[in-house]
Amino acid sequence: MIRKIFTPLVLASIIACTNTDKNSSDPSKMTLVTLDPGHFHAALVQKSMYPNVDSNVYVYAPEGPDLQLHMDRINAYNTRAEDPTRWAEHVYTGADFFQKMIEEKKGNIVVMAGNNQKKTEYIYNTIDAGMNVLADKPMAINSEGFELLKKAFEKAAEKNVLLYDIMTERFEITTILQREFSQLKDVFGELEKGTPENPAVTKESVHHFYKFVSGNVLQRPAWFMDVTQQGEGIVDVTTHLVDLIQWACFPEQALDYTKDVELITAKRWPTTMTLSQFHAITKQNSFPDYLQKDLSNDTTLNVFCNGEINYKLRGVHAKVLVKWDYKAPEGTGDTHFSIMRGTRANLIIKQGKEENFKPVLYIEPVKKDDATFEEDLTKALATIQAKYPGVALKKLANKWQVVVPAEYDTGHEAHFAQVTENYLKYLSEGKLPHWEVPNMITKYYITTKALDLAKESGK
Incomplete structure (x- = not known):
């Protein structure tokens, strides 16, 4: 059995999470290993149980608040009243935690969601050891990381293991x-090419440092505000937006970043945070030394978490923008805006006050006098309903709202299980879809090169 470190910090959580009826892994099932879980996404992978995954999970991490928060979240899932999980967490907190994980190989799926400063290095060395990796975004936060990530994918092919990142937004129903x-040409027409001023595809998201996760105010690690550890906004959340553009505009097509991508402009800017705001989300009473470089007037923290990228993908003009505010107004939360412009209709996702801050998809004809559009749209709806029964259309003044049954709105946290289930299916098949690896490489090329471009332009 793996050595268990019963420190005061994690003892209570280990006792709560360990299943005493079963303390060895089932060889017929996949087994999870969690590496240094500094981000709450690591716990969300375990918010559900999976039939083909063993209940034992092996955690390798340094002792500290990041680990404690992770264990508390797992314990909350295990002890909730409705559909509790049954994870048994086996924790190693030695200083050599990464080497110990590689040496012991207690599982065959390593989940990485935490500090991004060493993540790409961890990914490469874990792959080199012959272990599969399911990694939270971003897998690379700068150009050096991108080059190492490319090597990690090459090594994964050599070792016959799968490296995959957690793209939850593909499972949001309006998306x-x-x-x-x-894909319905009778309704959408062809995707426009667009211009830098009026892109064919735009995706924007607004996020908040102060937020609720699994019913509680999220406590963030202080390093989350350090862009050298978390990554700037232009290489972090934008990974989701860039991924969705590739996934929606060129479905199941392999992209080549050396031929298909042209960066046009990129910019970055900070969100400011007072010490009291910093304390509210980290529980720390002062700014750590590593954040001193980002302070102005010794009292205000500047976090470069905002970014915009304008680029062309196979000749299609695209724009992604990510913005972080400190806290959402009452009754609101993270928001998403998206538009895909077709020659016959525009497909627009809004999430504002009019939508009660829930994402809603609208279909807007390009020409107001398109006499047959409504008839063609009604016919096309049958194709959608064949896949998604119950989806309907509501006619508004100059557009249609897509009405989605509540059962399809599973929520952001549930998407982590959906990604994991997909990954488990790929593992059982022994391969990823042919387009996933080249498109992950293309995605991280766009984000990391955009960061370089934004810094070079001084924005």
């Missing part, structure tokens, strides 16, 4: 339906 309608 799915936007993609589905864009």
Whole structure:
């Protein structure tokens, strides 16, 4: 059995999470290993149980608050009243935690969601050891990381293991339906090429440092505000937006970043945070030394978490923008805006006050006098309903709202299980879809090169 470190920090959580009826892994199942879980996404992978995954999980991490928060979240899932999980967490907290994980190989799927400063290095060395990796985004936060990530994918092919990142936004129902309608040429037409001023595809998201996760105010690690450890916004959340553009505009097509991508402009800017705001989300009473470089007037922290990228993908003009505010107004939360412009219709996702801050998909004809559009749209709806029964259309003044049954709105946290289930299927098949690896490489090329471009332009 793996050595268990019963420190005061994690003892209570280990006792709560360990299943005493079963303390050895089932060889017929996949087994999870969690590496240094500094981000709450690591716990969300375990918010659900999976039939083909062993209940034992092996955690390798340094002792500290990041580990404690992770264990608390797992314990909350294990002890909740409705559909509790049954994870048994086996924790190693030695200083050599990474080497110990590689040496012991207690599992065959390593989940990485935490500090991004060493993540790409961890990915490469874990792959080199012959272990599969399911990694939270971003897998690379700068150009040096991108080059190492390319080598990690080459090594994965050599070692016959799968490296995959957690793209939860592909499972948001309005995003799915936007993609589905864009494939119906009788409604959408052809995807426009656009211009830098009026891109064919735009995706924007607004996030918040102060937020609720699994019903509680999220406590963030202080390093989350250090862009050398978390990564700037232009290489972090934008990974989701860039991924969705590739996934929606060129479904199941392999992209080549050396031929298909042209960066046009990129910019970055900070969100400011007072010490009291910093304390509210980290529980720390002062700014750590590593954040001193980002302070102005010794009292205000500047976090470069905002970014915009304008680029062309196979000749299609695209724009992604990510913005972080400190806290959402009452009754609101993270928001998403997206538009895909077709020659016959525009597909628009909004999430504002009019939508009660829930994402809603609209279909807007390009020509107001398009006499047959409504008839063609009604016919096309049958194709959508064949895949998604219950989806309907509501006619508004000059557009249609796509009405989605509540059962399809599973929520962001549930998407982590959906990604994991997909990954488990790929593992059982022994391969990823042919387009996934080249498109992951293309995605991280766009984000990391955009960071270089933004810094070079001084924005």
